[in-house]
Ligand SMILES: Cc1cc2nc3c(=O)[nH]c(=O)nc-3n(C[C@H](O)[C@H](O)[C@H](O)COP(=O)(O)O)c2cc1C
């Protein structure tokens with residue numbers, strides 16, 4: 001997959017199907033657009049291009065709040081997901097006021113036509129231009145609008161997934177995403193208490209602007225050193241030790257080694273329980289043994 005910045009002089013030698021949208025999380029609803037893009041691309045012998053934005057378009061329209069920068073995936077993971085969904089060209093365009101103020105027909109002429117696409121694919125709620133119109137078929141390209149994908153609770157959406165992650169409902173988030181929600185971070189030093197508990201934990205600093213699951217204890221898999229390892233994790237304030245800072249910590253089962261300075265990716269699988277303030281360390285250790293049992297026995301659905 002090639003990653004490019006949009007500019008007026010972009011030229012493609014190959015015929016394209018162009019997919020439009022921001023796609024936070026590339027969840028099952030978004031995946032439906034790419035399933036269709038791959039079908040069309042195979043039949044018509046096209047390459048798949050996506051025109052997207054580095055940041056969420058809401059930043060251009062609403063009073064800034066830091067939460068608006070939070071995403072379901074890091075930029076790196078988002079690019080990987082586009083590649084996994086069959087995208088050949090990933091093209092970024094800043095969502096500026098100027099860009100937003102184009103009418104739908106200006107957008108078609110100034111932007112879409114630069115790709116000379118045979119087919120354009122958007123979601124059912126994608127409107128373009130200051131006149132908020134759906135794109136229409138033209139003599140040059142056909143527009144396919146993919147209807148909403150729903151489950152028994154309604155539309156599959158990034159908003160629902162954000163809420164699920166922030167409520168610690170990881171099973172629900174994963175079911176809507178179609179893959180396990182993940183967080184990457186750098187292993188740094190904590191208070192060196194973990195090893196005394198019998199469970200050394202890698203303390204993660206998360207540098208990406210991403211949603212972190214709710215405070216609690218979770219079953220997870222950890223990607224590092226080229227492998228996927230089962231573990232369990234704690235997100236919270238280490239209440240038993242009267243901690244004041246929120247930490248994300250993960251213990252990897254059947255592993256012993258120094259991993260400071262490494263980048264780990266945690267795949268959140270399921271919540272085990274809420275964080276508890278124990279009266280003494282022995283009760284915490286006892287509880288962690290039960291947690292370990294649950295985490296080790298968790299079966300991934302695949
Ligand atoms: C699976 C798991 C569950 C945990 N549950 C709790 C808990 O319920 N209450 C609590 O105060 N700390 C809990 N902890 C966090 C420990 O307090 C923490 O790992 C320990 O303080 C080590 O801190 P350190 O890495 O800074 O040395 C848990 C940690 C893990 C890995």
Ligand SMILES: Nc1ncnc2c1ncn2[C@@H]1O[C@H](COP(=O)(O)OP(=O)(O)O)[C@@H](O)[C@H]1O
Nearest residue numbers: 190191192194195200201202252256257258259
């Ligand atoms: N199974 C394991 N899972 C996670 N980290 C481990 C494991 N075994 C050893 N470690 C190492 O031990 C460190 C955590 O030890 P800990 O006593 O919790 O100290 P600190 O919190 O100060 O880093 C990790 O950062 C890692 O380098």
